[in-house]
Amino acid sequence: MFKQKIESIMSDLSNVLPDDMKHIKEEIEKNLRATLNANFAKLELVTREEFDIQAALLQRTRAKLDALEKKIAAIENK
Secondary structure: OHHHHHHHHHHHHHHHOOHHHHHHHHHHHHHHHHHHHHHHHHHOOOOHHHHHHHHHHHHHHHHHHHHHHHHHHHHHHO
16 A cells, blocks of 8 residues: 555656756655655655554444443442
């Protein structure tokens, strides 16, 4: 996923630079690719699928907690 994003960014930037600056273009591309890879690695990003799984798990946990709170309130009222 991240590799595709990096390649997409690199392609977009590569298209902006003029072809007569090939040497500089390659150097910029190399440095930028390394920088993007390093920064993406630091972000500790998760995929949408992982996020959705965790959100569903949190929702189920919240429902169980609400049910337990109601049971405790009922017991305390007795």
